[in-house]
Amino acid sequence: MAYAIVESCVNCWACEPVCPSNAIADARPHFVIDANKCTECDGDYADPQCASICPIEGAILDPFGVQANPPGSLTGIPPERMAEAMAEMQAR
Amino acid sequence: MELTVIGQDAGPAAEGGCSSSGCGGTSDQLSHLPESIRQKVQDHPCYSEDAHHHFARMHVAVAPACNIQCHYCNRKYDCANESRPGVVSELLTPDQAVKKVMAVAANIPQMTVLGIAGPGDPLANPERTFETFRQLTEKAPDIKLCVSTNGLSLPQQVDELCKHNIDHVTITINCVDPEIGAKIYPWIFWNNRRIKGKKGAKILIDQQQKGLEMLTERGILVKVNSVMIPGVNDEHLEEVSRIVKQKGAFLHNVMPLIAEAEHGTFYGVMGQRGPTHDELQALQDKCAGDMNMMRHCRQCRADAVGMLGEDRGDEFTMDKVENMHIDYEAAMEERAEYQAAALATLEAQRQNSGESFVALSSIGKARRETRPVLMAVATTGGGVINQHFGHAKEFLVYEASATDVRFIGHRKVDLYCEGGDTCGDGESVLQKTIRTLDGCEAVLCSKIGYEPWEQLEQAGIAPNGEHAMEPIEEAVAAVYAEMVSSGLTDQAPHSATVQISA
Numbered sequence: 001m002a003y004a005i006v007e008s009c010v011n012c013w014a015c016e017p018v019c020p021s022n023a024i025a026d027a028r029p030h031f032v033i034d035a036n037k038c039t040e041c042d043g044d045y046a047d048p049q050c051a052s053i054c055p056i057e058g059a060i061l062d063p064f065g066v067q068a069n070p071p072g073s074l075t076g077i078p079p080e081r082m083a084e085a086m087a088e089m090q091a092r
Numbered sequence: 093m094e095l096t097v098i099g100q101d102a103g104p105a106a107e108g109g110c111s112s113s114g115c116g117g118t119s120d121q122l123s124h125l126p127e128s129i130r131q132k133v134q135d136h137p138c139y140s141e142d143a144h145h146h147f148a149r150m151h152v153a154v155a156p157a158c159n160i161q162c163h164y165c166n167r168k169y170d171c172a173n174e175s176r177p178g179v180v181s182e183l184l185t186p187d188q189a190v191k192k193v194m195a196v197a198a199n200i201p202q203m204t205v206l207g208i209a210g211p212g213d214p215l216a217n218p219e220r221t222f223e224t225f226r227q228l229t230e231k232a233p234d235i236k237l238c239v240s241t242n243g244l245s246l247p248q249q250v251d252e253l254c255k256h257n258i259d260h261v262t263i264t265i266n267c268v269d270p271e272i273g274a275k276i277y278p279w280i281f282w283n284n285r286r287i288k289g290k291k292g293a294k295i296l297i298d299q300q301q302k303g304l305e306m307l308t309e310r311g312i313l314v315k316v317n318s319v320m321i322p323g324v325n326d327e328h329l330e331e332v333s334r335i336v337k338q339k340g341a342f343l344h345n346v347m348p349l350i351a352e353a354e355h356g357t358f359y360g361v362m363g364q365r366g367p368t369h370d371e372l373q374a375l376q377d378k379c380a381g382d383m384n385m386m387r388h389c390r391q392c393r394a395d396a397v398g399m400l401g402e403d404r405g406d407e408f409t410m411d412k413v414e415n416m417h418i419d420y421e422a423a424m425e426e427r428a429e430y431q432a433a434a435l436a437t438l439e440a441q442r443q444n445s446g447e448s449f450v451a452l453s454s455i456g457k458a459r460r461e462t463r464p465v466l467m468a469v470a471t472t473g474g475g476v477i478n479q480h481f482g483h484a485k486e487f488l489v490y491e492a493s494a495t496d497v498r499f500i501g502h503r504k505v506d507l508y509c510e511g512g513d514t515c516g517d518g519e520s521v522l523q524k525t526i527r528t529l530d531g532c533e534a535v536l537c538s539k540i541g542y543e544p545w546e547q548l549e550q551a552g553i554a555p556n557g558e559h560a561m562e563p564i565e566e567a568v569a570a571v572y573a574e575m576v577s578s579g580l581t582d583q584a585p586h587s588a589t590v591q592i593s594a
Contacts, residue, residue: 017219046285081361
């Protein structure tokens with residue numbers, strides 16, 4: 001079982017140096033986690049490191065495929081407000 | 093504050109009590125400083141208002157990772173037109189960064205300073221940051237190195253910073269109260285955990301303050317940046333200013349919040365407004381009682397290149413840099429020559445200003461109270477009025493009063509609207525430019541076209557092209573003297589308030 005980085009990743013590098021298993025690689029279009037190396041930080045840290053430093057909501061999935069940081073959890077922007085703002089911008 | 097008046101009987105004033113730039117105001121910091129510090133800042137555009145007319149800086153984007161989240165920052169967006177901290181076009185490796193610095197320094201002889209400011213936090217990327225510094229110390233020993241940080245890992249990195257001969261460090265400190273901090277910083281990454289809310293903010297604040305003390309103990313010059321967020325920390329920043337001064341910070345830079353919904357930041361999306369020009373200036377003036385205030389900051393990108401207010405980054409993308417053939421030795425000599433001449437010019441301007449500064453006695457015989465006046469100036473640098481009104485991407489704003497001329501800040505002309513005649517809400521570029529000059533009663537430039545001339549006059553702003561190539565403060569003082577003698581300063585100014593935009 002392993003964490004995974006998905007397409008919303010912005011390649012900010014924050015996760016790469018904090019991974020205790022060197023499982024994260026700089027890749028394009030986005031960084032990737034080597035599922036064979038990822039230990040979910042078990043035995044090293046209480047919290048998965050990549051998911052604890054990642055600034056982008058939705059960019060990291062836990063081993064069950066669930067977003068480790070769902071919309072609104074990091075920025076504090078309620079998802080409804082974000083949707084409204086996006087709609088306002090597109091209407092311009 | 094002691095006001096210096098030139099031309100009165102009190103002799104010493106004419107001898108140099110009034111420096112060219114911002115006489116009597118907070119930006120004449122240089123004249124009060126011990127020689128050792130003056131040496132360190134006299135050619136640093138971000139630490140000296142005088143220097144920013146003559147010297148250039150660049151940032152290299154080698155530090156992508158960040159260890160905190162700020163509500164005014166969003167790492168997702170990178171638009172070439174967007175000019176704000178945290179935004180870059182290409183991330184560089186230390187080797188690429190060094191190449192780029194060498195290329196820029198060879199092409200822009202004004203360049204004195206290399207800073208690492210992101211796009212994340214330089215000290216959250218210690219290996220990349222310090223490798224860049226290490227190589228540059230060797231290859232371009234004349235370039236000053238500096239770093240700008242959120243402060244979270246600062247205490248752990250202070251010793252390493254000292255090893256790299258870094259004279260200047262900027263810490264962004266928006267608060268000293270965790271209650272307020274929780275409204276600015278949603279989380280930090282600390283000791284291998286994400287820590288949210290007040291608890292995270294408290295750790296960050298403690299680390300910032302500790303880092304500040306450690307740096308000043310070691311004789312490193314510290315500038316503190318604060319983002320002014322109306323309703324969040326605006327009233328609190330006076331206290332911040334007092335405390336950081338107590339702990340030895342040298343300069344405080346209060347900047348306006350940049351918040352647009354299209355940036356996708358918390359503040360932008362939630363509709364948090366930035367301060368108006370008046371609010372910003374009022375806060376800067378309040379803090380100035382205790383502290384040297386920086387008012388010429390342009391809140392540049394983490395990959396900005398050139399003089400403050402200009403960005404020549406496009407000329408130095410990595411593909412262009414790779415193809416440049418450069419004689420590094422010759423470039424360093426040319427830089428040294430240019431910079432010695434610029435320092436001499438600065439010194440001469442400083443010396444001359446005492447004599448050529450408009451004497452108070454020439455401003456009206458009766459000693460009536462005259463109100464201060466804001467004036468906008470178009471300049472490309474050098475400390476003189478030398479730019480066509482229509483070419484100005486920004487205007488410097490000065491306040492003239494019966495006792496002095498002081499630098500207040502700058503106003504950017506909206507870069508989003510360069511393309512056509514109309515933009516967004518149907519306002520013309522010219523109208524928009526005029527609106528950014530709100531509160532100013534004159535605009536001094538080298539030349540100005542007929543149409544803007546008329547429209548400026550209609551807006552109550554007097555266009556003035558009569559002082560081309562003259563030193564800014566002297567020209568502003570001369571225009572003020574004319575206004576006083578024509579009785580303009582007896583009338584109340586027109587007023588309105590405009591929020592500062594990105």
